[in-house]
Amino acid sequence: MAVKVAIFDWDGTLVDSVEHIADSLHQAATELGYPALERAAYRNIIGLGIEEALESLYPGITRADMQAMREGYGRYFFTKATTPREVFAGVTEMLADLRGAGLGRAVATGKSRRGLDKALVSSGLGVHFDITRCADETRSKPDPAMLGEILRFYRIEPDEAVMIGDTIYDMEMAQRIGMPAIGVEWGVHDQDTLAAFGPKAIVDSMADLRRALELL
Structure with a gap:
C-alpha cells in the first residue's frame, strides 16, 4: 500500500447516521415554522458544516433563526447516542x-x-x-x-x-x-x-x- x-x-x-440526521433537521426546522422538505433535500446536505447546510436548505435564513435551528437540531440529534x-x-x-x-x-x-x-x-x-x-x-x-x-x-x-x-x-x-x-x-x-x-x-x-x- x-x-x-x-x-x-x-x-x-x-x-x-444519515436518517437520524435527516430526522433531526426536519424536526428542528418545522418546530420553528419552516416548511418541511423532501427527505432527499435533508440527506443531500449531510457532510456540510451545519451553517452551510442550513443556508442551503433555507436560503435567506436569519442569523437568529439559524442559531435557534442549530440548538433544536442538537437537542433532537443528541437524544440518540452513536x-x-x-x-x-x-x-x-x-x-x-x-x-x-x-x-x-x-x-x-x-x-x-x-x-x-x-x-x-x-x-x-x-x-x-x-x-x-x-x-x-x-x-x-x-x-x-x-x-x-x-x-x-x-x-x-x-x-x-x-x-x-x-x-x-x-x-x-x-x-x-x-x-x-x-x-x-x-x-x-x-x-x-x-x-x-x-x-x-x-x-x-x-x-x-x-x-x-x-x-x-
Whole structure:
C-alpha cells in the first residue's frame, strides 16, 4: 500500500447516521415554522458544516433563526447516542487492521467538535484515530482546509493520503487538494453522483473498500 494515511468521513461512511440526521433537521426546522422538505433535500446536505447546510436548505435564513435551528437540531440529534450498533459492519475490524499495518487513520467530518467527540466515545471508534478535524474548527467541506491540517500533522503530501467518503463534498474536497479519493455507496450519494469528481474507486462493500485501499 503506497498511501500512508487513510482519512475517513464519519456520517454515512463509518456510521449509519444519515436518517437520524435527516430526522433531526426536519424536526428542528418545522418546530420553528419552516416548511418541511423532501427527505432527499435533508440527506443531500449531510457532510456540510451545519451553517452551510442550513443556508442551503433555507436560503435567506436569519442569523437568529439559524442559531435557534442549530440548538433544536442538537437537542433532537443528541437524544440518540452513536453506539457500536450504528457502526457499519466491518468498520471496526478494518480500522484495526489498518492500525496494525502501521497506516495513519484520521477523520475529516462536517460534524461539530462536540458531536464528534461524543460519537468517538460512544461508538468505540475513538481509539483508532490519530487526528480528527471538524467543520466548526476549520472550514466546511468541500474546502480542503481540514485535509491540509491533517497532512501537516502527518508531514506528508496529498498523494500520500486517501480520502474515503460517501458524498460529493468528500470527493470534491480531495480533488481540490490533489488527494486520491474512494467513494462509498452505502451513504448519501450514489455511484454516478460520486463519479463526477473522479475518485480512484467507488465501492459498495467493506470488502471492496479493503481491496481498493490495497491497490493504492
